[in-house]
């Protein structure tokens with residue numbers, strides 16, 4: 094821990110304008126995390142360091158501290174676009190240059206890293222950094238922005254500044270170069286980040302992934318609720334096993350690590366190349382249960398087809414003749430349908446030709462909320478909509494749902510009950526959190542998960558019929574399913 098740099102960080106943060114802070118993603122790394130990140134590198138006498146979006150220099154100074162201890166000389170290049178932070182950065186680096194007595198050189202580029210890096214990748218051969226330490230800015234990049242266009246000139250297609258910074262850094266590294274970055278976990282899955290995953294997995298090996306178990310702990314001072322991970326990449330090295338480490342928070346007091354086969358992290362045949370992060374406490378029994386793709390078991394999932402504001406003229410506050418029920422997540426209370434409900438949103442849609450195409454026929458469906466409320470314990474929240482629940486030929490499922498169906502129709506009751514029980518179990522929820530980096534539950538995530546066989550789901554559904562709907566009962570049913578070999582492994 095470096096108390097001096099932490100003081101500088103807090104002082105500089107207090108001077109930043111809130112809007113600019115959010116525009117430039119100025120959330121700075123506490124020194125305990127910076128020290129941990131610097132400890133992951135190998136040091137072998139000479140380093141050429143890159144720190145893009147260096148802030149007040151928290152990461153570079155942690156690197157210098159470690160390098161000096163290891164007897165490694167460092168030539169550092171940092172980028173910082175903000176002048177206020179840049180002047181703090183200059184003080185930090187000047188002090189190390191002095192202290193390093195010729196072993197530390199440091200240069201500040203008071204410039205846009207994306208502009209400089211894209212130009213350097215195209216027109217300069219003087220790249221080849223040996224080490225890079227980053228906490229890049231996080232911000233969406235819109236598709237027509239200058240940054241997006243610059244990134245395309247070097248073949249990078251990505252949607253956020255943080256993935257842009259890491260991708261450019263990877264391209265600037267020499268063979269064997271090491272990148273340690275603290276970044277949001279969202280790149281691990283989701284189709285938007287697929288080109289980014291492809292780039293890093295094609296050009297680097299993942300040596301370590303570190304997970305903070307408490308979501309708001311990494312950037313506690315800045316009240317950042319984002320789930321962040323630390324990733325350690327080696328450029329141009331074949332993928333070996335991966336260390337997955339965890340700590341509750343930025344103090345690392347309960348640090349634990351486990352080594353996993355690379356195939357556990359990125360499934361060999363997964364075209365999406367999702368990055369799964371199993372926790373060091375071990376995997377749950379879910380993988381044993383989940384051998385089947387959704388396609389294998391004859392089910393499909395889609396986002397709720399009704400985008401309500403597009404059909405505003407057909408909204409009905411109350412059920413009526415010639416109308417179809419429109420279901421939102423607020424129509425379920427304690428697991429059960431509560432429709433109609435007095436609410437600012439409609440309860441039904443007037444039938445019309447451009448409404449019908451968004452509806453599904455009456456049947457047994459399984460609905461999963463796309464967005465869970467903060468206070469909800471589980472990220473996966475599933476409901477069974479029984480055939481008998483609504484006396485209507487067609488039903489509208491609003492866009493905040495994921496809907497499990499078979500060819501846009503419902504399924505048999507046992508499958509629906511079994512699937513709902515499976516999706517609501519604690520083990521699956523834990524598994525899903527490992528697998529998914531974001532709080533949203535997308536149809537793609539559900540489509541890419543593995544499931545019990547159809548037969549297992551049906552048996553689970555039959556057993557669930559007379560059981561209470563509380564968490565303990567659901568988990569007991571899943572334990573039975575996981576434990577009874579003949580019952581579950583067919």
Ligand SMILES: C[S@@+](CC[C@H](N)C(=O)[O-])C[C@H]1O[C@@H](n2cnc3c(N)ncnc32)[C@H](O)[C@@H]1O
Nearest residue numbers: 120121122146147148174175205206228229230
């Ligand atoms: C998340 S902060 C991290 C700062 C520092 N690396 C740390 O760990 O404390 C990201 C930094 O990137 C800077 N930044 C944002 N956009 C930039 C750009 N296009 N080029 C260079 N720096 C940028 C911000 O001003 C901010 O200081």
